[in-house]
Amino acid sequence: MKPRILIRADGDSSVGLGHLVRCLALAQMLQEKFHVIFYCMTIPVQFKSEVVSKGFKVQPMEADSDFYSSVLDADIVVLDGYQFALEDHQKVKAAGALLVCIDDLHNITYAADVIINHCPGINVSDYQAEVYTQFALGSEYVLLRPKFLSACGTRRFKENPDAVMICFGGADTNNLTVKALRQALKQDWLKKIVVISGPAYVFKEELDALCISDLRVEHIHAADELTMLSKMLETDITIVPTSGVLLEALATGSRVVSGYFVDNHKFIYSHYLKVGAFIDAGDFSDNLIENALLRARQDGGLKEPFFDGHSGARIEKIFLHLKASKDIKLRIAKDEDLEQTYSWASNPIIRAYSFNQHEIQWPEHEQWFKKKVQDPNCFYFIAEKSNLPIGSIRFDITSENALISYLVDPAYHGSGYGHILLRNGLIALMNRLALLDRTISSVTGMVFKSNIASLKAFQRLGFESINEDSEYFTFRKLCRNEGN
Incomplete structure (x- = not known):
């Protein structure tokens, strides 16, 4: 029988789907050797269907106590969410389980066996953790879904780019999708504009009205992994936030326009900007989006692949070592x-x-x-x-x-x-x-x-x-x- 991994993560229209998407990527990296179960208090119906279609069980729950009472000594637990704190880590450890935390912010004290943070520029010294904590930091441990991992290493150059894809993740609570689309529609040099809205996006009527006003626009709602990848490869430029979709765009070798719109993205934004991962659109104000698009038209894109495509093997090895440590x-x-x-x-x-x-x-x-x-x-x-x-x-x-x-x-x-x-x-x-x-x-x-x-x-x-x-x-x- 395969050892169990219990993933605790949530997502909806208010918090977005980033935690769930990267946890699904992690689960797919590990499913050959482990039995993975998702525990979710909130998860959109469409995304739940996608998780189930990949062969994973989704266990609904009404309170965190439902989850902690399910944790067994032999389990590996993954926590991904800004709501989890040291006391949550200690509950997992008290059950005798091993704990992996997926993190962005390094703003709490951790009692984890492993911390995964795939943002560049992160150091062990940024963390308050246990002396035995193992760190999987930087782009070598990027959490990407399988098709995007396979796309790593793609090099693309088009002298006169004329197609853009816009995607602001699973929820886009600030409706930046419409804001970016309005700026793209002003660019006569763009012959194709692909807009992808997520399963938790709630401004669909406004977006649809804008999309049908211009024949260059193709709108896809709740795109699956293959569709997302194919549309990124069909277009030359992507406009995305500094979240998981940024990593997918970088994996395809796209010219990326990105920025931030919430405080918990600022750190990620600054580190990816520092390494030249994208063209800066700042806080996604109208003029910054337009200026970034014009720069992307002239920019040659990434000189070298951003990811090597081997993060799945590295992460699987970490989990296998964790399992072996029990013996x-x-x-x-x-x-x-x-x-x-x-x-x-x-x-x-x-x-x-x-x-x-x-x-x-x-x-x-x-x-x-x-x-x-x-x-x-x-x-x-x-x-x-x-x-x-x-x-x-x-x-x-x-x-x-x-x-x-x-x-x-x-x-x-x-x-x-x-x-x-x-x-x-x-x-x-x-x-x-x-x-x-x-x-x-x-x-x-x-x-x-x-x-x-x-x-x-x-x-x-x-x-x-x-x-x-x-x-x-x-x-x-x-x-x-x-x-x-």
């Missing part, structure tokens, strides 16, 4: 582990990545091991899978900093366990410290430059490189303590 259990090292730890310490493959590379003899290891397991400032854990030891992780605490040392049994190298061991070790450390009513301010690790697997493990968990010499990096991650 790796950590326990405190004890006297009976002396022989096993000596086997690791004396292994030439392990020694090659150790800072002390001399050959370890039994008496030396015995003395060292007994000292470590008795040291109150050493937190030493053995990792097991199916009750078999697969590695160890140790934290030596000095002046509120925990120095990490970990290893994976060479028999399991290449299995991706290093990242899981580091993640689970950080959780075990913080849980143990909490039981002892102790805190630390940071964790650090030193990694040889040649140890690529370990370098990636630290980077995935958001560790920052604070020092580099000829042989190794020193990584650090700050800890979030209650009250900070």
Whole structure:
């Protein structure tokens, strides 16, 4: 049986459909390996039908308590919505489930196992999160529906563009669709104008009246994924907000005109503008739309593809690692582990990545091991899978900093366990410290430059490189303590 992923997201004419659309994209990336269920308090009928047609169940709900009571220990939960806060994260964690947050704003404290934010220019330092939180940041993790992922890499250049597509997402509560269409109709050089309104759009009568006034206009309401893609490819310029539809336009290689109209788009707008993703229409005032259209007529478009089309594979790997992390259990090292730890310490493959590379003899290891397991400032854990030891992780605490040392049994190298061991070790450390009513301010690790697997493990968990010499990096991650 496939493991469950529960997606909690809403959408309607007041909040738009952006959260639902990108969650559907995520679900399609994962459906081969996972059983995905949507939990929605509000979802338009047409969009619900699309979700169901893709093979997903939509579970209606009247209150968030209905959702949290459905969460099981074995689940992975995805939360996507500005209404979710730390207390919601804690309810998921209290049920024993793993938590993934899809985020735009980095404006709260997170208790997530993974945070996905596909906006360019985002850094780990922008977040207040747990020490074990993994970050999937930037365009490498863009949430795009399958047909748009396949379109990534498309290059288009037309010397004299003459067709534009206008789409302001699923709701467009400010009716910017009509505003943009009025400006497009003024441009005699445009021979074709495609307008796509979303399933939650409520100004259809006004829009229809304007569309029938000019034969150049084609209006499509509630376009499906294939229709949206084909219309973007048929036109040369797209006018879109800085929301999910912007990413779809960029995937097709279109010349994009974009801007913002709500405060929670400003950050996304500024970062995509900074990297030259679109021609700026500011707050979508009439003159800014017209000026941006004229610039788009002269602009050559993106020089290189904006997305590489591999984000689905990267995200699937993250979720598979999350699932696998449940199978790796950590326990405190004890006297009976002396022989096993000596086997690791004396292994030439392990020694090659150790800072002390001399050959370890039994008496030396015995003395060292007994000292470590008795040291109150050493937190030493053995990792097991199916009750078999697969590695160890140790934290030596000095002046509120925990120095990490970990290893994976060479028999399991290449299995991706290093990242899981580091993640689970950080959780075990913080849980143990909490039981002892102790805190630390940071964790650090030193990694040889040649140890690529370990370098990636630290980077995935958001560790920052604070020092580099000829042989190794020193990584650090700050800890979030209650009250900070």
